Amino acid sequence: MADQFAEHRMVPTEDGGRIHLVEQGAGPLVLLVHGFPEFWYSWRHQLPALAAAGYRAAAIDVRGYGRSAKPAAPDAYRMLNLVADNVAVVRALGEESATVVGHDWGATIAAHSALLRPEVFRAVGLLSVPYTPPGGPRPSDVFGQLGGPDEEFYVSYFQEPGRAEAEIEPDVRGWLAGFYAALSADTMPAADAPDPHFLGKGGALRDRFPAERPSWLGERELASYAAEFERTGLTGALNRYRNMDRDWQDLAAHEGAPLTQPSLFLGGTEDASTTWLAAAIDAYPRTLPGLTSCHLLDGAGHWLQQERPDEVNRHLTEWLATL
Numbered sequence: 001m002a003d004q005f006a007e008h009r010m011v012p013t014e015d016g017g018r019i020h021l022v023e024q025g026a027g028p029l030v031l032l033v034h035g036f037p038e039f040w041y042s043w044r045h046q047l048p049a050l051a052a053a054g055y056r057a058a059a060i061d062v063r064g065y066g067r068s069a070k071p072a073a074p075d076a077y078r079m080l081n082l083v084a085d086n087v088a089v090v091r092a093l094g095e096e097s098a099t100v101v102g103h104d105w106g107a108t109i110a111a112h113s114a115l116l117r118p119e120v121f122r123a124v125g126l127l128s129v130p131y132t133p134p135g136g137p138r139p140s141d142v143f144g145q146l147g148g149p150d151e152e153f154y155v156s157y158f159q160e161p162g163r164a165e166a167e168i169e170p171d172v173r174g175w176l177a178g179f180y181a182a183l184s185a186d187t188m189p190a191a192d193a194p195d196p197h198f199l200g201k202g203g204a205l206r207d208r209f210p211a212e213r214p215s216w217l218g219e220r221e222l223a224s225y226a227a228e229f230e231r232t233g234l235t236g237a238l239n240r241y242r243n244m245d246r247d248w249q250d251l252a253a254h255e256g257a258p259l260t261q262p263s264l265f266l267g268g269t270e271d272a273s274t275t276w277l278a279a280a281i282d283a284y285p286r287t288l289p290g291l292t293s294c295h296l297l298d299g300a301g302h303w304l305q306q307e308r309p310d311e312v313n314r315h316l317t318e319w320l321a322t323l
Contacts, residue, residue: 005024006022006023006024006047006048007022007023007024008020008021008022009021009022009023010067011088011089011092011093012088012092013063013069013084013085013088014084014085014087014088015071015076015081015084017063017068017069017071017085018068018069019060019061019063019068019069019085019088019089020040020060020061020066020067020068021040021058021059021060021061021089022040022043022047022058022059023047023056023057023058023059023093024047024048024050024051024056024057025047025050025051025052025054025055025056025057026051026054026056027054027055027056028054028055028056028098028099028320028323029055029056029058029090029093029095029097029098029099030050030055030056030057030058030098030099030100030101030320031058031060031086031089031090031098031099031100031101031110031121032046032047032057032058032059032060032101032102032106033060033062033086033100033101033102033103033106033107033109033110033113034059034060034061034062034065034102034103034104034105034106035102035103035104035105035106035107035128035129036104036105036237036238036240036241037176037179037225037229037234037237038065038103038104038225039061039062039065039066039225039228040059040060040061040066041224041225041228042059042103042303042305042306043057043059043305045305045306045309045312045313046059046305046309046312046313046316047059049309049313049316049317050313050316050317050320053317053320053321055320056093058089058093060085060086060089062082062085062105062106062109062240063076063077063081063082063085063236064077064235064236064237064239064240065228065232065236065237066228066232070232070235070236074161074239074242074243075243075246076239077236077239077240077242077243078243078246078247078250079108079109079112079243079247079250079251080116080247080250082109082112082113082240083109083112083113083116083117086100086109086110086113086117086120086121087113087117087120090120096120097119097120097121097122098120098121098122099121099122099123099124099125099320099323100113100114100121100123100124100125101124101125101126101127101264101316102124102125102126102127103127103128103129103304103305104127104128104129104273104302105129105240106127107126107127107128107129107130107131108129110124110125110126111124111126111131111259112251114259114261114263115134115254115257115259116254118260118261121261122261122262122323123261123262123263123264123323124259124261124262124263124264125263125264125265125266125316125319126263126264126265126266127265127266127267127304127305127312128266128267128268128271128273128274128302128304129273129277130265130267130273130274130277130280130281130284131259131263131265131280131284131287131288132277132280132287133254133255133256133257133258133287134247134248134251134252134254134255134256134257135251135252135254135255135256136255138245138248139155139244139245139247139248140156140159140244140245143155143156144156146198147198150200150201151195151198151199151200151201152198152199152201153197153198154197154198154199154205155241155244157199157205158238158241158242159241159242161235161238161242162235164205164234164238165233165234165235165238167204167205167206168234169233169234172226172229172230172234173222173226173230174206175206175209176222176225176226176229177209177213177217177222178206178209178210178211179205179206179209180214180217180222180225180303181209181210181211181212181213181214181217182196182208182209182210183196183271183272183301183302183303184214184215184216184217184301184302184303184307185214185268185270185271185299185300185301185307186214186215186301187210187212187213187214188210188270188301189208189210193208194208195208196208196209197272214301214303214307216303216306216307217306221306258286258287258288258289259287259288259290260289260290261290262290262292262322262323263288263290263291263292263293264291264292264293264294264315264316264319265281265284265288265291265293265294265295266294266295266296266297266304266312266315266316267281267295267296267297267300267304268296268297268299268300268301268302268304268307268308269296269297269298269299269300270299270300270301271300271301271302271304272302273302274296281294292319292322293315293318293319293322295315297311297312
């Protein structure tokens with residue numbers, strides 16, 4: 001059937017920009033939101049599976065990535081803008097509502113889309129990064145305290161415009177390969193090795209990246225990622241990190257708010273996002289009272305839908321069938 005083939009589209013946003021998306025299938029809309037440093041392509045295994053299961057799957061390039069708009073102002077990447085982009089995509093596709101599913105930063109964007117616009121996003125799926133309600137200490141204060149005097153946490157490292165770009169952009173391909181390997185279950189450093197989420201004084205993140213290539217990252221996959229980021233640069237992607245304090249202020253009125261829609265969480269047991277935020281998962285009875293599907297995939301790392309596509313597809317389609 002013609003509607004089973006993937007189609008590329010550009011749709012307008014509220015602020016005059018545009019979002020690029022790839023859609024496949026027909027049926028209830030499922031919006032797929034990627035994380036850092038990825039683009040719509042990270043959902044390549046899910047698009048045909050969701051289409052075959054009777055859904056209209058749409059994987060976007062988040063603002064700042066791929067073929068989507070890349071505003072120059074860093075504060076154009078605050079969470080409120082990204083939520084508005086998701087709503088604009090749903091409307092541009094002729095729908096009133098959708099299920100939103102996100103991975104990594106996309107999970108946080110999906111969660112806040114559901115929190116702020118529950119009439120549009122009737123269900124929410126989160127991959128790898130657990131839901132934590134708005135509130136608490138200022139993010140920059142928290143991240144600045146991690147690592148002690150001799151190490152710097154990667155989120156703090158990403159804050160200063162141009163600093164991380166200077167490390168990444170001279171060798172995008174090599175940096176991406178190392179970053180993906182550092183968080184993949186089959187290539188991540190041993191528990192007693194220096195943590196790749198930190199960099200030493202005067203060093204770079206890539207100093208701690210593994211040399212091996214993860215099994216899911218073949219030549220074709222790496223070439224696709226490298227070509228996209230060599231074309232776009234990394235500033236748009238990194239600007240997401242540079243708005244965490246703005247988000248903290250923007251969302252202050254929602255401090256502690258739960259997500260009440262039907263929800264799903266999938267994580268990997270070897271993923272630092274899952275282990276560091278174990279308390280957030282334990283809090284799900286309060287913060288995700290609508291949780292109907294929660295699975296930790298044994299031995300999986302951070303790039304869940306690419307490391308374990310068949311399992312992710314099965315859990316996603318089984319959950320969607322209950323909505």
